Amino acid sequence: MSGSSPVPAVSLKDFDTRKDEITRQLVKAAETAGFFTLIDHGITIDEINSQFALSEAYFALPHEVKGRIPHDIKTNNGWEYKSQIRQSTGTADQKESFWIQRNSEWPTDEEVPNFRDTTKNFMGKCEQISKKVLACLSIALGFSEDHLNKSMDVEAPDNLTQMRLIHYMASENAAGTWRAGNHTDIGCLTLLFQRDGEDGLEICPGRESHNDHAIGDTFHPLPAQTGPIVVNIGDMLMAWSDDRLKANFHRVRAKDVGKSADRYSIAYFNTGRKNIIMQGPLKK
Ligand SMILES: O=C(O)CCC(=O)C(=O)O
Numbered sequence: 461m462s463g464s465s466p467v468p469a470v471s472l473k474d475f476d477t478r479k480d481e482i483t484r485q486l487v488k489a490a491e492t493a494g495f496f497t498l499i500d501h502g503i504t505i506d507e508i509n510s511q512f513a514l515s516e517a518y519f520a521l522p523h524e525v526k527g528r529i530p531h532d533i534k535t536n537n538g539w540e541y542k543s544q545i546r547q548s549t550g551t552a553d554q555k556e557s558f559w560i561q562r563n564s565e566w567p568t569d570e571e572v573p574n575f576r577d578t579t580k581n582f583m584g585k586c587e588q589i590s591k592k593v594l595a596c597l598s599i600a601l602g603f604s605e606d607h608l609n610k611s612m613d614v615e616a617p618d619n620l621t622q623m624r625l626i627h628y629m630a631s632e633n634a635a636g637t638w639r640a641g642n643h644t645d646i647g648c649l650t651l652l653f654q655r656d657g658e659d660g661l662e663i664c665p666g667r668e669s670h671n672d673h674a675i676g677d678t679f680h681p682l683p684a685q686t687g688p689i690v691v692n693i694g695d696m697l698m699a700w701s702d703d704r705l706k707a708n709f710h711r712v713r714a715k716d717v718g719k720s721a722d723r724y725s726i727a728y729f730n731t732g733r734k735n736i737i738m739q740g741p742l743k744k
């Protein structure tokens with residue numbers, strides 16, 4: 461690991477002609493750190509900033525308005541406030557978040573102008589990028605190029621892929637609390653957007669051995685940058701690759717001592733279809 465980022469940056473430039481090289485880079489990172497960043501992915505800084513502006517506008521709404529769509533685990537849609545308790549910490553993450561799927565209920569244009577159209581468009585771009593990565597990983601695993609994407613069809617009514625807007629509230633002397641406790645992602649592949657200066661994400665890449673929830677293991681900060689997309693392998697893809705691709709632990713911290721400003725992040729969780737059975741190459 462070197463430089464300011466503990467994970468490799470992979471460029472998607474000229475994807476069609478560089479697919480073999482990109483595949484090699486992606487699979488190497490996915491087999492070790494379980495994390496990489498994507499650059500030249502086609503979403504502009506303006507588009508990313510606009511999506512974050514909508515997220516800030518949404519979270520600035522009064523609790524009564526956000527509570528109009530409460531988080532529902534059956535629909536994967538809605539707002540939660542300091543409610544997610546991680547197994548690793550047993551305490552609630554110090555954050556609020558809004559979960560959305562394509563067929564979700566959305567804030568109205570009066571509540572947050574253009575929220576729905578802009579966010580749907582942004583989700584569509586995340587889907588296109590995810591498709592490229594999943595095509596490469598399918599090939600690397602010895603499957604046909606469309607193997608992983610077949611389980612992902614976002615138009616299918618049983619698709620569970622979702623976007624999550626996250627807001628970590630400003631805090632002071634946060635020792636003993638977590639913005640997001642140690643965890644691996646349960647889905648297939650996560651795309652995460654951060655903004656310059658809003659650090660706090662820490663990852664635990666390439667552990668040779670691990671203990672429960674990676675407590676006591678070494679975590680490395682992954683500096684926040686507007687532009688590069690942080691991508692990580694989730695538990696599903698680890699299973700579907702017979703453990704070859706690694707779902708690694710990560711967490712988000714505020715400063716133990718002193719003030720931490722608000723932090724916003726946007727995660728796109730490729731989760732796949734509920735009614736499709738997937739197996740790894742060894743058909744275990
Ligand atoms: O907000 C972040 O940077 C990470 C969020 C995360 O890991 C998650 O929601 O699964």
Ligand SMILES: [Fe+2]
Nearest residue numbers: 643644645710
């Ligand atoms: Fe995560």
